Amino acid sequence: MVEFQxxxxxxxxxxxxxxxxxxxxxxxxxxxxxxxxxxxxxxxLCDRVVDISLIPELHxxxxxxxxxxxxxxxxxxxxxxxxxxxxxxxxLAQACRQVGAVQIRNMGTLxxxxxxxxxxxxxxxxxxxxxxxxxxxxxxxxxxxxxSELILSPNHTLVPxxxxxxxxxxxxxxxxxxxxxxxxxxxNALAISRLTVAALGRLDEQGRVxxxxxxxxxxxxxxxxxxxxxxxxxGRLPTAELYQDAxxxxxxxxxxxxxxxxxxxxxxxxxEALVCRALALVFETPGSELQEGA
Amino acid sequence: xxxxxxxxxxxVSVEAPxxxxxxxxxxxxxxxxxxxxxxxxxxxxxxxVLLDGRLVNSCLVLAPQVGGREVVTIEGVRGLExxxxxxxxxxxxxxxxxxxxxxxxxxxxxxxxxxxxxxxSRQQIREAIAGNLCRCTGYQQIVDAIEATARRRRxxxxxx
Numbered sequence: 489m490v491e492f493q494x495x496x497x498x499x500x501x502x503x504x505x506x507x508x509x510x511x512x513x514x515x516x517x518x519x520x521x522x523x524x525x526x527x528x529x530x531x532x533l534c535d536r537v538v539d540i541s542l543i544p545e546l547h548x549x550x551x552x553x554x555x556x557x558x559x560x561x562x563x564x565x566x567x568x569x570x571x572x573x574x575x576x577x578x579x580l581a582q583a584c585r586q587v588g589a590v591q592i593r594n595m596g597t598l599x600x601x602x603x604x605x606x607x608x609x610x611x612x613x614x615x616x617x618x619x620x621x622x623x624x625x626x627x628x629x630x631x632x633x634x635x636s637e638l639i640l641s642p643n644h645t646l647v648p649x650x651x652x653x654x655x656x657x658x659x660x661x662x663x664x665x666x667x668x669x670x671x672x673x674x675x676n677a678l679a680i681s682r683l684t685v686a687a688l689g690r691l692d693e694q695g696r697v698x699x700x701x702x703x704x705x706x707x708x709x710x711x712x713x714x715x716x717x718x719x720x721x722x723g724r725l726p727t728a729e730l731y732q733d734a735x736x737x738x739x740x741x742x743x744x745x746x747x748x749x750x751x752x753x754x755x756x757x758x759x760e761a762l763v764c765r766a767l768a769l770v771f772e773t774p775g776s777e778l779q780e781g782a
Numbered sequence: 783x784x785x786x787x788x789x790x791x792x793x794v795s796v797e798a799p800x801x802x803x804x805x806x807x808x809x810x811x812x813x814x815x816x817x818x819x820x821x822x823x824x825x826x827x828x829x830x831v832l833l834d835g836r837l838v839n840s841c842l843v844l845a846p847q848v849g850g851r852e853v854v855t856i857e858g859v860r861g862l863e864x865x866x867x868x869x870x871x872x873x874x875x876x877x878x879x880x881x882x883x884x885x886x887x888x889x890x891x892x893x894x895x896x897x898x899x900x901x902x903s904r905q906q907i908r909e910a911i912a913g914n915l916c917r918c919t920g921y922q923q924i925v926d927a928i929e930a931t932a933r934r935r936r937x938x939x940x941x942x
Binding site: 565594 | 783799800801803822823824825827830833836837838839841842843844846847849891894909910912913914
């Protein structure tokens, strides 16, 4: 039997043409950290791999007005080393820094992490916390989804067959915002996340919570912000009791979504503790660097 | 399929199915067995090579992905006279080589770090080699070797 064919288009139009050729089952290949293993297990997974990893426009990281746009084939290393990302979305840089190890970060891409849509994907809570939009192109047009809408369940997204996730964009958080990404794994490097929390927030001039966003990873199959917990914080002076109450609401919502599972005994207190820690870092850290505003 | 790329500074051409890993091309097609196969799933770092200057796991790279690009393996890391280079000598001097299986990947991880950061802290060295497993040394000697090499290279630059 003939194994898959490999092609390397120079641009997104070329990639879409290869991906949509009738009668040929094609799959995009970006960082290859997952695909190489899948293809080794089943060389007949597809008829053709379309290597999008070297398409220059898919690596672009740039500011447009009050938004930052990140190409979907940007590697974790490219994202975490980018000064624009470091300034405007420290939580995304932190999330990318905690993926795998150097080798994986040099290969794996933001788009691949999102399309793979694992519940433990480190970039997803950060992107959801940023209210990031995903731009998808297909043969019959293009459209944006929020990242949280895009993810249906592990390995399932709204990206249509023949479609290609080409970029993400997020609005730069307002001046004075702080953000953080925390991860629990069995070891520091090369650890599949047991639980992650991304949080972003800002205080008003009276020191009350003006804005807060909370998302978690490896907590549920889909990725949404915890709106009830966020609402409980708005307009209040940040205190340890307030964080604890919000953290409890986050854990309750997780259990509401997933039910009580074998891992809940660990995840419930761990999630509460991580949310408390994240909120304290966002609202209390004296002297921690403020994000540059829009 | 035919794959042309630059390997350790020289042009090479190999014929291999698209599903072949770069690791297998290096070891089986080109006979360069310095790059080791460990886990095969990107967790141990034994197969680390530099691809366009970046450290990657060659077991996770499909051979055609390196077409037109530049690969450096441990065979491409050597001193001016052909023996060990300063980092490799430091590994020997510091007792950072025991069974040796992780050493090629560790040396390349060290070179990748020193290329981008000539003055790494011990913590940064640990992070740079976090994707390379060593079951013998306990890592301290490896960190020592990379740290000592960074210091000597900085001193050398200072004298040049």
